Amino acid sequence: ASRTAWIDADRIINADSEPGNWLAHGRTFDEQRHSPLDQVNVSTVGDLELAWYVDLDTRRGQEATPIVVDGVLYSTSAWSKVQAVDAETGRLLWQYDPQVPGIWDVRACCGVQNRGAAVWQGRVISATLDGRLLALNAETGELIWEVLTTDQEQSYTITGAPRIIGDKVIIGNGGAEFGVRGYVTAYDLESGEQMWRFYTVPGNPADGFEDDTQRMAAETWTGEWWTGGGGGTAWDSFAYDPDLDLVYVGTGNGSPWARAIRSPGGGDNLFLSSIVALDANTGDYKWHYQTVPGDTWDYTAVQHMILADLEIDGDERKVLMQAPKNGFFYVLDRATGELISAEKIMPINWATHVDMETGRPVETVDARYDETLAAKKIVPGPAGAHNWQPMTYSPETGLVYIPVRQAPAVYKLDEDFERQPIGLNIGNDFWSPPGEIIDLPEEFGPEFQGMLLAWDPVAQEEVWRVPHPLFENGGLLSTAGNLVFQGTANDELVAYNATTGEKLWSADTQTGILAPPITYAIDGEQYVAVVAGWGAVYPNFLGVVLNADGQRMNISRILAYKIGGGGELPPKPALPDTPPPPAIFGDEALINSGGGLYTRYCAICHGVAAISGGALPDLRHSAYLGTQEAFDSVVLEGALLNKGMAAWDAVLSADDAEAVRAFIVFMANQ
Numbered sequence: 001a002s003r004t005a006w007i008d009a010d011r012i013i014n015a016d017s018e019p020g021n022w023l024a025h026g027r028t029f030d031e032q033r034h035s036p037l038d039q040v041n042v043s044t045v046g047d048l049e050l051a052w053y054v055d056l057d058t059r060r061g062q063e064a065t066p067i068v069v070d071g072v073l074y075s076t077s078a079w080s081k082v083q084a085v086d087a088e089t090g091r092l093l094w095q096y097d098p099q100v101p102g103i104w105d106v107r108a109c110c111g112v113q114n115r116g117a118a119v120w121q122g123r124v125i126s127a128t129l130d131g132r133l134l135a136l137n138a139e140t141g142e143l144i145w146e147v148l149t150t151d152q153e154q155s156y157t158i159t160g161a162p163r164i165i166g167d168k169v170i171i172g173n174g175g176a177e178f179g180v181r182g183y184v185t186a187y188d189l190e191s192g193e194q195m196w197r198f199y200t201v202p203g204n205p206a207d208g209f210e211d212d213t214q215r216m217a218a219e220t221w222t223g224e225w226w227t228g229g230g231g232g233t234a235w236d237s238f239a240y241d242p243d244l245d246l247v248y249v250g251t252g253n254g255s256p257w258a259r260a261i262r263s264p265g266g267g268d269n270l271f272l273s274s275i276v277a278l279d280a281n282t283g284d285y286k287w288h289y290q291t292v293p294g295d296t297w298d299y300t301a302v303q304h305m306i307l308a309d310l311e312i313d314g315d316e317r318k319v320l321m322q323a324p325k326n327g328f329f330y331v332l333d334r335a336t337g338e339l340i341s342a343e344k345i346m347p348i349n350w351a352t353h354v355d356m357e358t359g360r361p362v363e364t365v366d367a368r369y370d371e372t373l374a375a376k377k378i379v380p381g382p383a384g385a386h387n388w389q390p391m392t393y394s395p396e397t398g399l400v401y402i403p404v405r406q407a408p409a410v411y412k413l414d415e416d417f418e419r420q421p422i423g424l425n426i427g428n429d430f431w432s433p434p435g436e437i438i439d440l441p442e443e444f445g446p447e448f449q450g451m452l453l454a455w456d457p458v459a460q461e462e463v464w465r466v467p468h469p470l471f472e473n474g475g476l477l478s479t480a481g482n483l484v485f486q487g488t489a490n491d492e493l494v495a496y497n498a499t500t501g502e503k504l505w506s507a508d509t510q511t512g513i514l515a516p517p518i519t520y521a522i523d524g525e526q527y528v529a530v531v532a533g534w535g536a537v538y539p540n541f542l543g544v545v546l547n548a549d550g551q552r553m554n555i556s557r558i559l560a561y562k563i564g565g566g567g568e569l570p571p572k573p574a575l576p577d578t579p580p581p582p583a584i585f586g587d588e589a590l591i592n593s594g595g596g597l598y599t600r601y602c603a604i605c606h607g608v609a610a611i612s613g614g615a616l617p618d619l620r621h622s623a624y625l626g627t628q629e630a631f632d633s634v635v636l637e638g639a640l641l642n643k644g645m646a647a648w649d650a651v652l653s654a655d656d657a658e659a660v661r662a663f664i665v666f667m668a669n670q
């Protein structure tokens, strides 16, 4: 039998003995995303040039971390497609399309992206937006097994990468914006058989609790929380410690966001916004640390977790580090869950600090908008001070590098909240007149900022920062060449000096980058590769901020660079012509009511104020905008369902759709 792509847990544990490969999502089980390769270094990086590129066949945001083993690069792209590419030449060896139906676009809060696959003993293990986990033959791309991990009657989606944990694979899911109960599941790698499942929030007590852990968690909830699912979905980050045999799960926000709706008598609502340690073999609960008790702001703790051994106060500590959305950087003892330290990495106004006696954040007096009933601008907003874009830890500099940002949002309880069968069910009313909003204090400066931050995790202090033009940028890679690589929203892949933050090299990528770069070597040549492609939730939602100049576009490609690569990209395509908009129609009441509906149902993909981020169609220039009949064929009848545009007739009447059209036409004439 062929031993192609024959990765197992021992090989990942010994990854440093074969630095030319990138064997696991975070390269190693500790997810440090630091490579020992140093051919590309502070002295040679100036000669880094494009080696090859391969075009991807979607125009959506790309977030994948490829795996590289034995000369082949395995990646995923939007719509859960899986690719095998010759890592030396860029030749596409095969692509597998799991045929995710278009309706799943609107059943996902944040786009159809995928963050990558795992490779194990000749198989590529990947998950699909509609909840399937599948194993493909690494040589041929043929399906070996496929299991459904979710109830497809509910809005569970998977965008995260599965991780190998010993002889099993673990996968979570998303959906807390719609009303689901989060869980993670481990499957046998050989057969796909389910080995264990851990629910991140308790279910309906009337159904009986799965175990004592769920009973304990239920004591922190009030009311009929299970009717809204509860949330806590683990949609991105895991880490695995093979010595402790613990798998770490980062959990998400509550469903709906507002605790006043979800758990009206209060409560911490375990295990929302938590890091949970489970026995990797059995799935049994070991410990948890909750970053945001009683979350009400969409402050997930699903963000990247890095395991490292650090000397703290003279002791060698096995730590877990995370910068979740909420703006703090946490260092935990990963054997016990003990909080070692927590400090702010960005200015925030929902909490002042973490009380080290209790381990709990000290909230500001009016942060709970669902109790004050005021509309308040809070930072971070749901974009977080740091989101899914991976960090990196360099053992050589001792620093953690974090793609951080400032991105506030207006929070206001939707006092008329009713669950709907389609669209977001978050309980937050984004449609407040500006005069009624408690603004951000002046000391926060420009509302939206993005930067690369170098952070000392022992001293818990900033070492350097590099500001970016836009707030949403890519994940990170560090290398023994004393470099940190990052792609940016404004179409660049950049290399920085890891010690000083000095910008040493950049390439024009023609498209914004969200995914983290990786590095590998073939025949003595080091490559730096990244999956480029602008899009996904904030680029779509906040085009008003991220695409103010209208220059953003999605060109989805895998790009690979090496010293003296000599390659070139084809010329960047021109932006499409924009025809003049239809004439404004309807009175102020109609346009205003259309604005409210647009903001609830349409803005998450097509952008606040109908301004596209550059990846999805800008509705102000839509060919369907001119007549009610054409507009309704798409909006109510689903003419573009195969592209991911659902029919909204379950929540919008013909009059509603006409109001939405009036709003978009009004915005198109501004």
Ligand code: CA
Residues within 6 Å of the ligand: 176, 177, 252, 253, 298, 300
């Ligand atoms: Ca969320």
